[in-house]
Amino acid sequence: MRGPLLRLARAQWAPLVALAALTAVSALLATVLPARIAAGYDRAAASAVGTGADVRVEGRSGGETGARMIPGMAAMTTNSLAWQELLPPSLRGAVGEPEPSVTSGRMTVAGVAPSPRLLYLGWDEGAFRRAHIVAGEPPVNRPSGIGDEGDEIQVAIGREYADAMGYAPGDRLELHERNVPAPVRVRITGVYEADDAAAPYWAPRPTLLRPMKAGIGDGVLADVGTALTDAGGYTMLTRHQDRRLTYSWRFPVHRGAVDSAGVAAMADDLDAYRTAVRGRSDLFPCEVVTPLDGRLRGYADRLHTARSVVGPALGGLSAVAAGVLLLAAGLLGVRLRPVLGTMRARGAALRQLAVPACGLTVLAVVPSAALGYAAGRLLDAGPPQAASLYAIAASVLAVVAVSAAAVARERGGGLESSAGRRDDVAAARPSRRRLVLDLLLVALAVIGVVLVRGRGAAAGTDPLVAAVPVLLGAALGVLVLRAYPYLLRAAGPYLRRRRGAVAFLGLARAGRQGLAGTLPLAVLLIATAVAGFTATVGTSLRDGQERASWAEVGADARISAGPVDDAALRRIRAVRGVTGAVPARVVTNVTAEGDRVPVTVIGVDLDAYRGIAPGVPDASGAWFSVSASRLLGTDAVTLSRPGLDPMRVTPAGRIERFPGLDPGSAFVVVPYKLLAEAKGFPSEVFVAGEGLDAEALRAAVPGRDVRLRQDVLDGMAGVPLVSVVHGTFWDVALAGGAYGFLAVLLVLVVGARERGRTVARLRALGLSRRQSRALALAEIAPVLLCAVGAGWALGLLLPRIIGPAADLRPYTGGFAAAAHLPGAPALLGLAAALLLAAAAAAAVDRAADSRPGTALRTGDP
Known part of the structure; x- marks a missing residue:
């Protein structure tokens, strides 16, 4: 069988190559697009966490109580490990090693200064390890238990703070803390400088390096700083029970360790971690303090919205790609039909027919699918997605199933099964089985819409949201195919009365096409619906952000102050x-x-x-x-x-x-x-x-404080997930348009030979070359106009249909983004796509053009 199979492959190399190329491209897109979107979601998650994000366990305790429970660095380290052990898995994988520290309350520096000065005393061994002394020497306080409350505490301060405040080693300060009668006397022994001031460690501790301004009431600003002491200085601070110290164990969050999949788990685990921290009884009460709650909730809302609008776009693109693949497989089956009929007439069993039909298809699509997937992984667009493998496998199985259906079609007998039958679309009479299937498809689309709207925002990430546009497109395609013959018949008498014959002949040729010739209608309809949906949602999103920027600023700029x-x-x-x-x-x-x-x-x-x-x-x-x-x-x-x-x-x-x-x-x-x-x-x-x-x-x-509306608008439009949505819409629109064009081109090329013979006959009767080009456009125009018109209308209505499941307010400052008509770029793109399809029809007609004398032979019907 190898010899006949190879001969058959050589005879049908053109459709096989087309099918293989489409399979490879589809597998490539199925690999790259989901991976790129997932990578965008992960980047947005890391951006939402932000810089300097942390999870801190903090507790406040009186001096003697704190000294009894945390006598020194060994106790701080032991508690660091204890807090780390309590971390849930999602948090443990996203945070770094604990950074323990102890900080006093805010103290006022005695003396006269241009502005009030506030100073904290901190014990932070990690800061000492990341800094070096540039003047004086490190603080060395006496061991625990020696001295009294009046002893001086040796401290070190940052160089920028020392320069700004005019302090130097040897200076003595008297500090007064509210509700603590005894002052704290400190002596500056050294000035330090960070080894790397830009390191993430210093971001949440700016007062260790430089003075910061802070309001203390009535519009008065004070200079705030933090001085570092050692373990002995900490012990001296704890000798007064009225002095409250803050014990902190900081776990820095690594942005690279946070992805979109872990955000939901992190939000839930934060609540569990709070409960675990409060439940510890062998230490003074502690709480979890973190900025992650609001950030993660905001990201989760934005992610939900992104998936709500990206899902239908990807679902529509998947349907378009599958439709083109099935169309290519069906056209291959049409080319193989005479061969299979001949083999069946000579006594071949259906099992023997499956070898050339299904075998050729498998040889074309399986290696191509593997090649497309491998190329997609080599591009490294993002983390691999299991959905990519499922989509590729489903496409391959569907294509092979089309070949199997072509074999099953020959079970009735030999050559009569493939000859003498016409399935003109204008004269076709659908069977009862097809009528039931069409009604079932329409019913499924209606049920899907009712379920999506009934579930509202909760259905945002449900696969049903991605399936509804496909169901609606398929149902509308069925209705258009039902109405298509009647539209052709209704236009026939009008065109028949016109002087020129080209339009009438083109309409007649469109009606004489088989069902395979109208299959691009469904593909084009869904592709256009996806393009209309993405254009409408994109316009609505931009309009909502515009209104939000006007509502927030009130003009192109707002100046606020006295x-x-x-x-x-x-x-x-x-x-x-x-x-x-x-x-x-x-x-x-x-x-x-x-x-x-x-x-x-x-x-x-x-x-x-x-x-x-x-x-x-x-x-x-x-x-x-x-x-x-x-x-x-x-x-x-x-x-x-x-x-x-x-x-x-x-x-x-x-x-x-x-x-x-x-x-x-x-x-x-x-x-x-x-x-x-x-x-x-x-x-x-x-x-x-x-x-x-x-x-x-x-x-x-x-x-004065100046705020520009353009800055606010750029801030909303620059949210990483907004970029992911717009980028995905652009990719889907381009890919969908390309698939739609390929569907048209595929049908044109496959039918070019038969059409060339028909045009040759008309040329023998006086049809000119220019009329031949016009005839090509007239043949394809009904399918293009019906598919594009119906699909564009569906695309404009889709945002309203699934509106409750695609709430854009997380991107528009709380403003509802109503559906709007697409802008001029989208309409120009649609017109360009129609012109490209018309140009393809003319180009194929020109390539297949031949002289009547060479195309026709004596005796041809």
Whole structure:
């Protein structure tokens, strides 16, 4: 059988090569795309954890109690190991070795200084190991149990802190701690410098290296630093029971050890770790302190949304790839059909037919699938995904099943099974079995939509969400195929009355195509639906982020700080790029008569503000937020506070939010003239313009806080998971478009020979070359227009259909991102795809063009 099989392979090399190439490309995409998405999710998880993230076990204890339970470094190390043993598996694999330390309470440095000075005393052996003395000598305090409370504690300070505060080795300081009557006397014995100040170890301990500013009330800023002492100094600190010390065991989180799969487990394990830490009874009470909770929850919400919108796109692309592979396998079966019919007529059993049919298919797709998978792994796009292997295996089995079906089709007999039968799409009459299958497919699509919408956001990562677009596309494809013959018949009489014959002949040729000629319709429909879905979701996401940036900043830029006079406004308006500036005044803690619940009053000229920002109410008067309406009622009220003249305001309407204020806060927006004369209250300036420079605005109004809307928008758009979503959409749209084009091209190439003979006959009757090209376009136009039109409409509706399962608010600052029509780039891309398909039809027609004398022989029908 090897000889006949090789001859058959040589005779059918073109469809076999096409099938092998499509299989290899599909396996490559099935390997690379999921791996790249998983790698993007992992990078986003590491970014969400952030720098300097840690899990700290902290406890506070009185001096003598702490000294009894933690007498020295051996006890600190023992407890480090104990806390480490309690770590759940997900946390244990993501954190580094414990970093124990002890820190005193905040102490005030006695003496006169330009600004108050606060100092902490810390015992941190890890810091000493990562620093070196540059002046003086390390602190060496007397052993435990010797001396009294009045003894000096030797300390070392960072070089930057010493230079800023003017300290040097030998200086003595007196420190006073609140609620501790006895002062602490320290002597600076050395100045140290970090071996590597940029090392991650120092990020959560900045006061060990340099002074930091901290508010201590009434707008006063103090210089805060930390001095290091040794074990003897720690013992001296513990001699007073009123002195509270903070014992900390810090576990740094390694960003590279956190991936998307472990985020959910880490969030759950943090709660379990808290319970375990609280349950320890042989030490003073301790708690787990970490910034990971909010970060992990935020990442989990964003990941859920990303998977919700990426899943349908990948599901649609998988269906398109599978459709193209099945189409290629089906066309190969059509080419083999006469051979199989002849073998069957000569007495071959079905088992003998399976060798050339299924054997050729296996030889074409199995090595190609393995090659595509290997190439995908060599590209190292990300961690391998089990779903890739499942998808490749399913594709190979489906292609082989098509060949097996072609063999089973010959069970009825010999040549009559493959000859004398026509399956024109315009004249085909679906069987009852096919009718039942079509109704079942439509019913499954409807049930899937009902289940997805009923489960809401909980269905975001369910495979059903990825399957619904495919089911809807397949169901719509069935309906279009049902309506397709009637559309052709309805257009026939109209085209028949036209003067030219090309359009009528093209429509007739489209109706004479078999079912295989209309298979690209389903592939194109799903591919276009995927493209429409990705374009719509991408537009909705960008629009939601735009609205969120306007709501947060209120203009192209917002300047916030103290009072702003007319001279400052003139300087702002003179900055390059500024086209408008509207001042606003903000007064907090304003109350109504007899009501002590405070609200915030904002004075702004709404008419002027409307000219620089969208969505500003087109009315004057006072506007109440929902919370303010609930507190103050709907009638006129008098608002006042110390330093502000009472004002009588009447609600003109409700406003949801105001830039710079938290959603849900109670505020009232009044005309600017009511607060123009109020002194001593903060002001804001809303600035409009293009290409604004934050530094130039700060220079115009020194000491002010400037926020640019573009920075806020870039921050939301630059979230790693947003990049993953947009990148996946781009990849899926390109791959889906390429598959759709290949489906059209495959059908054109396979049918080129038969079509060439038909065109040759028409050329003998006077058809010109130009009319031949037009005929090629007219033949393919019905399938293209029906598939692309129906698919694009489905793609635009998909975000609304699965809307509850694809909530984009985690990426838009809480704003609901409603579905919008795709922008001009998406429409241009769709038009370009149609033009490319038309060009392919013309190119294939030209390549298959031949003279009637060479294409036809005497006696041909």
